Every structure is written in structure tokens, then in C-alpha cells.
Amino acid sequence: MKQYTHAWLAFKAIERLEKTVLTTENRKYADSLITWFKTNRDGVIKGAWYPDLVIKDMANSHVLKFIPADQGSNEFSNLPSNYRIYEAGKQSPLYKHFYSVDRHDNLPERCEALAHSVIDNLKMQESEEKGSPLSPTDNHVATILFMLSHYVADAHVPFHCDGRSFSSGCNLHGHVEGEWDDEIRKYYGIDSQTGRFYYNPEGYPLLTADNNYSSSFLKLVDDALDNREFKITWGNNNTNVHDFMYAICQFSYLLSYRFVPAGYDETNVTLNNWQNLPGQSPAFGDLSVMVFTDAIDSIARVWLRTWRRYVKWTQ
Numbered sequence: 001m002k003q004y005t006h007a008w009l010a011f012k013a014i015e016r017l018e019k020t021v022l023t024t025e026n027r028k029y030a031d032s033l034i035t036w037f038k039t040n041r042d043g044v045i046k047g048a049w050y051p052d053l054v055i056k057d058m059a060n061s062h063v064l065k066f067i068p069a070d071q072g073s074n075e076f077s078n079l080p081s082n083y084r085i086y087e088a089g090k091q092s093p094l095y096k097h098f099y100s101v102d103r104h105d106n107l108p109e110r111c112e113a114l115a116h117s118v119i120d121n122l123k124m125q126e127s128e129e130k131g132s133p134l135s136p137t138d139n140h141v142a143t144i145l146f147m148l149s150h151y152v153a154d155a156h157v158p159f160h161c162d163g164r165s166f167s168s169g170c171n172l173h174g175h176v177e178g179e180w181d182d183e184i185r186k187y188y189g190i191d192s193q194t195g196r197f198y199y200n201p202e203g204y205p206l207l208t209a210d211n212n213y214s215s216s217f218l219k220l221v222d223d224a225l226d227n228r229e230f231k232i233t234w235g236n237n238n239t240n241v242h243d244f245m246y247a248i249c250q251f252s253y254l255l256s257y258r259f260v261p262a263g264y265d266e267t268n269v270t271l272n273n274w275q276n277l278p279g280q281s282p283a284f285g286d287l288s289v290m291v292f293t294d295a296i297d298s299i300a301r302v303w304l305r306t307w308r309r310y311v312k313w314t315q
């Protein structure tokens with residue numbers, strides 16, 4: 001995903017935590033995270049861009065690539081039951097079929113490590129005297145949280161989990177991500193001096209061009225979130241950030257093969273036929289809603305549970 005998509009999804013995740021219904025206990029954790037974020041968001045939203053602009057570990061850490069195989073594993077993990085990619089992936093002809101995974105890729109491990117790092121830094125901050133050179137700043141911790149949201153979001157991009165090479169040929173991967181970023185920049189105001197979103201009174205990105213917003217897939221993402229329960233679970237049998245992200249990558253792979261059916265790859269998908277491939281389902285608009293809706297809930301879930309682990313440690 002590109003710059004503004006990452007930033008927008010991160011803000012939407014916080015908004016999701018603010019607006020959704022949670023248990024009394026989880027509401028307490030969510031509110032402390034939201035308050036903390038709103039104080040720390042300005043200087044650090046670029047944390048969401050760091051993995052692409054500074055760290056540049058795209059080849060192996062922003063991806064987990066699966067390819068269909070004749071043997072190996074055919075096990076698929078679970079996701080929260082109301083996930084759109086879960087529902088769609090289970091209808092893929094490749095569901096429960098053998099696959100292999102590129103052993104160089106490590107997106108789920110990257111997410112698990114960053115979640116630990118957030119908690120470690122918060123614990124150090126809590127333990128050190130004020131002014132100690134060992135004490136991490138709030139900005140530092142917030143930057144890591146935004147970096148974490150980047151990798152979580154990337155896992156939802158079908159092409160990041162598909163062993164076919166969609167960055168070559170017509171670069172369908174880049175083209176799709178460009179369409180998404182353009183859509184956000186079309187409707188949300190960005191300050192050209194700072195490169196940041198303008199904020200609405202609630203502190204979220206400001207819709208500046210709202211004529212026609214109702215025809216945008218972004219409005220369908222808002223509606224989808226308004227109409228679905230926020231589930232705190234990682235999905236049955238998943239016990240941590242790693243397991244959850246691994247499951248997301250599996251269903252992104254399945255979704256990729258529904259959008260670009262078997263038999264198509266970088267050699268025969270073009271900028272003319274990519275939205276009309278025989279057997280393609282979902283269509284691009286619906287795929288975009290699935291990817292964005294689930295990505296927002298995933299960032300919200302990973303952040304809230306990471307924050308909750310730290311707060312529980314302090315009690």
C-alpha cells in the first residue's frame with residue numbers, strides 16, 4: 001500500500017476503537033489508547049511510512065507469499081467469523097488445498113516482534129526515572145505503533161501473499177495500490193506543507209470533497225464498519241499477533257486467486273483486462289471494500305490487544 005492509504009487506515013483504526021461497542025473493561029483500555037494517540041499522532045504518523053521510505057524491507061517483511069502445490073501443508077487457520085476475507089477465502093477453490101510458503105518471508109514474525117517492542121518500550125518508560133537517557137519518549141513508542149500498523153495493513157493486500165509476480169508485467173500490484181491512494185487523496189484534505197491530513201473536529205482526517213463520496217468504495221467501508229461488531233478475538237486457535245497475521249496472509253492468498261483466477265499471471269494480465277478476467281469474483285470495488293474493512297479492524301485489534309497487555313502489566 002502507498003503512503004496515504006497507510007496513514008488513513010491507521011486513523012480509521014483509532015476511530016473504529018472510539019466508535020464501536022466494547023465490554024466495560026476493553027472500553028477502558030481503548031479509551032486510554034485513544035487519548036494517548038491523539039496527543040501523539042502529529043509528529044509520528046510518518047511511522048506508518050517508515051517501513052517503505054526508510055527501513056525498506058519490502059522484499060521479505062511486507063509479504064508472506066503462498067503458491068499452490070501438490071504436497072506440503074493444506075491447513076488453513078481461522079479468522080474472526082465476521083471477516084469478509086475469511087468468508088470469501090473459504091469459497092476459493094484453493095481453500096484446503098496444498099500450498100507452499102516462501103521461506104524467506106516473515107511478515108507475521110515482523111508484526112509479533114514490533115508488538116513486543118511497543119510493550120518493552122512502554123515498560124522501560126514506566127520503570128525509568130524521568131529524564132533517564134534509557135527512557136523511550138512517547139513519540140518513539142507511537143512511531144513503533146504506526147510502523148506496526150503498516151505491516152498489519154500490508155498483509156491484507158492480496159498481491160503481498162501471492163507467489164505470482166504481479167509487480168512485473170503491467171505492475172498490477174502497483175496499479176491497484178495507486179488506485180486506492182488516489183481515492184483517498186481525492187476525498188480527504190492533505191496539507192501540502194506538512195504532507196499530513198487536515199483534521200475534522202473529532203481529530204480524524206477531514207473529508208474535503210464530499211460530493212460523490214457516496215459513490216466511493218470508501219463510503220462502503222464506513223458503512224460496513226458501522227454495521228458490524230468489533231470482535232476482540234484473534235480467531236479460533238490463534239494465540240498471538242503472529243498466528244493472527246499468518247491467518248490473514250493465508251486468506252489474502254485465497255482472495256488473490258479469486259480476483260486473479262488460476263491461469264492468469266504477470267504474463268497475461270494487462271491494464272486492459274485486469275477488471276474483466278474470466279471467473280473473477282469479487283470485482284475490484286468489492287475487493288477494495290473487503291481489504292480495507294478487514295485491515296482497519298485488524299489494526300484496531302492488534303493495537304488494542306498490545307496496549308491491553310502493557311496496561312495489565314502495570315496493574
Ligand SMILES: [Zn+2]
Nearest residue numbers: 001052062154
Ligand atoms: Zn509496505
